[in-house]
Structure formats: structure tokens, C-alpha cells
Amino acid sequence: MTNHSTGTxxxxxxxxxxxxxxxxxxxxxxxxxxxxxxxxxxVRIDKEFRFETDEGSASLADLFxxxxxxxxxxxxxxxxxxxxxxxxxxxxxGFNGFAVHLANHDVMLWAVSRAPLAQLRAYKRxxxxxxxxxxxxxxxxxxxxxxxxxxxxxxxxxxxxxxRRGGHAMDATAPLAPVARFAATCxxxxxxYRRDRPGLSAFALxxxxxxxxxxxxxxxxxxxxxxxxxxxxxxxxxxxTGIWWRRHDEYDQGAGS
Numbered sequence: 202m203t204n205h206s207t208g209t210x211x212x213x214x215x216x217x218x219x220x221x222x223x224x225x226x227x228x229x230x231x232x233x234x235x236x237x238x239x240x241x242x243x244v245r246i247d248k249e250f251r252f253e254t255d256e257g258s259a260s261l262a263d264l265f266x267x268x269x270x271x272x273x274x275x276x277x278x279x280x281x282x283x284x285x286x287x288x289x290x291x292x293x294x295g296f297n298g299f300a301v302h303l304a305n306h307d308v309m310l311w312a313v314s315r316a317p318l319a320q321l322r323a324y325k326r327x328x329x330x331x332x333x334x335x336x337x338x339x340x341x342x343x344x345x346x347x348x349x350x351x352x353x354x355x356x357x358x359x360x361x362x363x364x365r366r367g368g369h370a371m372d373a374t375a376p377l378a379p380v381a382r383f384a385a386t387c388x389x390x391x392x393x394y395r396r397d398r399p400g401l402s403a404f405a406l407x408x409x410x411x412x413x414x415x416x417x418x419x420x421x422x423x424x425x426x427x428x429x430x431x432x433x434x435x436x437x438x439x440x441x442t443g444i445w446w447r448r449h450d451e452y453d454q455g456a457g458s
Contacts, residue, residue, distance in 0.1 A: 205436075243405055243412035250342045252335040253318040261342075264335065265406045270308040274425070275348040275400040278314035278321065280338060282397075283388025285314070285324050289399055290448045295427035296332040313337050315349055315397060327450065346416060348400045355392060362398050363418040371395045379444045386448075401425065 208216075250261045265271050276293060277286035285293075293312060300310045311333045314321060318336040325334055343349030350360045362369050370377055376384075376391045384394035401422050403415040423429065428446075432439045 238415050241415055243414050246404075246411045246413055248341070248345070250337070250345075251340055252313065252337055252342070254333065254335045255318075255322070259335065261404065261411050262406060262409070264309060264311050264333075265404075265411075266304075266309050268304070268307045268309045269406050271404040271406070272303070272308060272310045273402045273404070274310070274312045274422075275343065275346065275398070275402065276312040276314045276334070277387075277394075277397045277399050278316040278324070279349070279387075279389070279393060279397040280315050280317065281389050281393050282316060282320075284386065284448070285316075285328075286394075286397075286399070287383055287386055287446060287448050290328065291428060291446050292399075292422070292426050293328070293330065293332070294449055295425075297330055300332040309333070311335055313342065315343050328448070343397070346400070346402050348398045348418070350396050350398075352392070352396070355396065363421070369419065371398060382444060 246261065252259045252261070252264065254264075261271075264273075274289075274293065274296070276289045278284075278289070296310060296312070303310050313335050315338055316336060317338050321334050321336055325331075337343050344351075347362055350362075354360050358367065358372075360366065360372055362371070371380060372395070373380075376395075380395065381391055384391045387394055398418065399422055400416060400418040402413065405412045405414050429439065
């Protein structure tokens with residue numbers, strides 16, 4: 202016997218219709234938020250950022266590849282990691298399918314990380330990914346967009362992530378168990394692991410000028426996490442008491458790395 206409430210088809214339909222109104226309101230609210238994102242003022246970028254890509258050295262403008270819009274997923278893969286962050290990896294598992302659709306709708310999607318390009322290539326082969334992934338190694342891009350931080354910032358407690366200083370779980374004095382676990386699966390220690398963070402940044406290109414349009418961090422990238430959108434519609438929802446996911450090639454081998 203299930204412990205969940207049960208009822209007749211008529212009771213289900215009445216409850217479902219009530220929920221439908223709430224879902225429609227959420228959709229309308231989501232549409233409004235999307236409009237407000239698009240209305241944010243653009244900030245001109247005059248700084249020259251350089252990236253290493255499979256096609257060679259590239260500027261930020263080069264990443265557009267002829268499109269006028271660019272979405273960058275800030276993938277947690279620091280220069281001292283041995284593997285990419287498991288959470289970022291789970292999110293990125295969905296990129297292959299829709300990157301081609303975005304590219305044919307005037308939007309380029311890239312992942313960008315601080316790890317050297319050779320490490321990104323090796324991990325990309327392991328994961329079976331084909332979406333573009335650039336290395337920002339040695340540059341300021343990650344630091345300027347608040348997804349990477351220095352040891353000095355850590356020691357001084359001056360890390361500003363998700364538009365505020367401190368208060369994020371990654372900055373807790375005593376690291377939470379999931380943070381320690383993920384650091385281990387990335388082959389590094391906790392302080393090193395915490396110097397990189399996830400996020401999304403959007404850019405526009407007009408008349409040869411690149412503009413920063415939008416950035417989002419932490420739970421702000423939850424909507425990109427495709428598996429969770431499915432779980433939110435499953436009978437038991439996210440149904441989690443801790444970290445349950447792994448890289449997709451690790452489910453048959455324990456926690457692994």
C-alpha cells in the first residue's frame with residue numbers, strides 16, 4: 202500500500218485543474234522574468250579576453266562564430282582539477298542535443314573553464330561531448346565574471362559570488378560534506394575546488410562591439426539542469442536527502458573520480 206494520498210479520477214482531475222492554474226501563473230511569471238532579463242542594460246566590454254579553443258587562440262568576439270548572441274556556461278574545472286565538477290558535468294550532459302539548435306537560431310553556446318585546453322579535450326572525450334569548450338587559462342575572464350577567485354581572496358574572506366560577499370555554502374568555514382566529496386572526485390583539495398564556481402553569462406555582438414547582457418550563478422542556473430526539470434515532474438519529485446548524482450560513466454563503479 203502506498204503512503205501517498207489516493208483518490209478517484211474525479212478528485213484527481215479537480216486537484217489537477219487547480220494546480221493547472223498555478224502552473225499557468227508560474228509560466229506567466231517566468232515569461233515576465235525573461236522579458237526583464239532582456240531589458241537589462243548592456244555593458245560594453247573593451248577588455249581583450251583571450252581563449253584557447255580547438256581552432257586556436259580566440260577573442261571573445263571570435264566565440265560568436267558569426268552569430269550575434271553568445272551564451273557561456275562557466276564550467277567548474279580549475280587548472281589543478283583532475284576532472285570536471287560532477288554537478289557541472291550533469292548539467293553539461295544536456296548541451297550536445299540543443300547546442301546545434303541554438304547555433305541555428307543566432308546563439309552560440311560555449312563552456313569555458315580555467316583548466317588547460319588539453320585537459321578539457323581529454324575530459325570531453327571521456328564524456329562523449331561535442332559542444333564547444335574553451336580554456337581561459339592564464340586570463341582574467343573567469344575572475345572578471347566572478348566565477349574564479351584567488352587564494353588571497355579566500356584568506357581575506359573577500360569572495361563575492363552570486364552578487365554578494367560570503368553567505369554561500371561554498372564559502373562555509375567548515376566545508377559541507379558534498380563540497381569535500383566533490384573536491385575529492387575532482388582530484389583536488391577543498392580550498393582549491395572552491396576557487397571555481399558555476400554560472401552562466403550572456404553576451405551580444407553589435408557592430409563589432411561585444412556587450413555583457415546577463416549573468417546568473419548558484420541556483421540561478423537551476424533551470425539549465427535538465428534532469429531536475431524531469432524530476433520535478435516525476436511522482437516523487439527530486440526525492441533526495443543528499444548528493445546522489447555522479448558523472449554519467451560512474452554509476453556502475455561507485456563514487457569514482
